[in-house]
Amino acid sequence: LAVSGVRSLSPYLPGKPIEELAREQGLDEADIVKLASNENPLGPAPSSLASIKRQLSDIARYPDGNLFNLRQALSQKLQVLPEQITFGNGSNDVLVLLAQSWLKPGVSAVFSEYAFVVYPIAVKAAGAESIVVPARNWGHDLEAMADAVREDTRMIFLANPNNPTGTAFSRDELVCFLDKVRNDIIVVLDEAYFEYVQDEKHPDGIALLNQYPNLVVTRTFSKAYGLAGSRVGYSVSSKNIASVLNKLRQPFNVNNLGEAAAVAVLEDEDYLARSRSLNSEGLEKVATGLQDQGFAYIPSKGNFITFDTGGDAMVVYQKLLEKGVIVRPVANYGMLRHLRVSIGLPEENDRFLQALAEVKEAVI
Numbered sequence: 001l002a003v004s005g006v007r008s009l010s011p012y013l014p015g016k017p018i019e020e021l022a023r024e025q026g027l028d029e030a031d032i033v034k035l036a037s038n039e040n041p042l043g044p045a046p047s048s049l050a051s052i053k054r055q056l057s058d059i060a061r062y063p064d065g066n067l068f069n070l071r072q073a074l075s076q077k078l079q080v081l082p083e084q085i086t087f088g089n090g091s092n093d094v095l096v097l098l099a100q101s102w103l104k105p106g107v108s109a110v111f112s113e114y115a116f117v118v119y120p121i122a123v124k125a126a127g128a129e130s131i132v133v134p135a136r137n138w139g140h141d142l143e144a145m146a147d148a149v150r151e152d153t154r155m156i157f158l159a160n161p162n163n164p165t166g167t168a169f170s171r172d173e174l175v176c177f178l179d180k181v182r183n184d185i186i187v188v189l190d191e192a193y194f195e196y197v198q199d200e201k202h203p204d205g206i207a208l209l210n211q212y213p214n215l216v217v218t219r220t221f222s223k224a225y226g227l228a229g230s231r232v233g234y235s236v237s238s239k240n241i242a243s244v245l246n247k248l249r250q251p252f253n254v255n256n257l258g259e260a261a262a263v264a265v266l267e268d269e270d271y272l273a274r275s276r277s278l279n280s281e282g283l284e285k286v287a288t289g290l291q292d293q294g295f296a297y298i299p300s301k302g303n304f305i306t307f308d309t310g311g312d313a314m315v316v317y318q319k320l321l322e323k324g325v326i327v328r329p330v331a332n333y334g335m336l337r338h339l340r341v342s343i344g345l346p347e348e349n350d351r352f353l354q355a356l357a358e359v360k361e362a363v364i
Ligand code: PMP
Pocket: 038, 089, 090, 091, 092, 093, 116, 159, 161, 162, 163, 190, 192, 219, 220, 221, 222, 228, 231, 232, 233
C-alpha cells in the first residue's frame, strides 16, 4: 500500500536516451545531439577519468562511507567544517533525505510554481502537503513565498538558479526573505547550477550559513564538474542539521569511483573554467539564435534555456527528434508551449538552431 497520494504523483521524466531515439528513428547514434538533461557537453574531466582508472581495482571493496577524501577536499575548498557536509547519490538524494528528515503527514512545505520537479515528489513521498506559490516572471516570488508560510510549514525549497526556467534571485532578495522566515523552518537553497552564474549580485548560499542556522545549501558534481553519471551531490548546513541527515543517509550512497572522480575534478580549475566559459558563450549564442528566429525565451543563468515554441511544444519536440535533436519538454511543470534546451558544444548548439529553423518553417 503506497503512502496516501503517491499514486497520483507524476514520476520524474528523464531526457530521452540517445540509444532509444536511434532505434526509434533509424538514426546513427553519432548523428544525434542530446541537449535534454543539462549535462556538461565537455564530457568528463581527464583528471576525473584518470582518478577513476586508478580506483577501479578497488571496486570489490565498499566505498569509504564517510567519504574522508572528498569531505576534506570540499571542506577546504568551501571553507566549512567537514561535519557540515552531507553527501548524496546526486543532490537529488540529499533533497529527498531533507524531506524525509523534516516532513511528515500533517505538515507542509513551500515552493514556487515551475520550481524543480523533485520538490513535490519528495514532499509527497514524505506524506506532507505542498504549498505551491505562483511564480513572478517565471521566477520565485520570494515575497509571496514568505507570505504563504503557515503554522504547519516545516520546509521551504528555493532553487537558485531554478530549473527549468533558469531564473535567479539576488543576494539582497535572499537575505530579505531569510530575515522574514521563522527560524524553525528549514530553508533548502538548491544551488545545482551555482558554478555557472556570473553575476556579482548572485548569492553564495554557503557564505550565509553562519547567519542563518536554518539554511541548507545543496550543490552537485553533475553540472559544471561534468559528473552527472557518477551521482555525487552534497549539502552544507549547520553541524546539527548535518548530523540529523547523516542518521538517515544510506551508509554507502556515494560509490568509490564517484568519490575519486569528484576529488580529482574539484582540484581541476582548468576544467571548471572551460565549463563556465563554454557555457556562457553558448548561452549567448543560443539566446541570440532564438531571438533571431522570433522565439521568446526566459533569460537563463543556468546551462540551459527554456523558450516558447509559440504553439504545442510536443509537436516541435517530436519534429526535432525526427531531426536527431533531443531537447526536453516541460509539460510536467504545466508549461505546455515551452521546451528546454541544454547548452552544448558550439556545433551542437548550431545543430539545434538549424533544426529548429527547419521545424519552424514546416509547422509554425
Ligand atoms: N536541483 C536542480 C535544480 C536540478 O536541476 C537538478 C538536476 N536536474 C538537481 C537538483 C539534481 O541533480 P543531481 O541529483 O544530479 O545532483
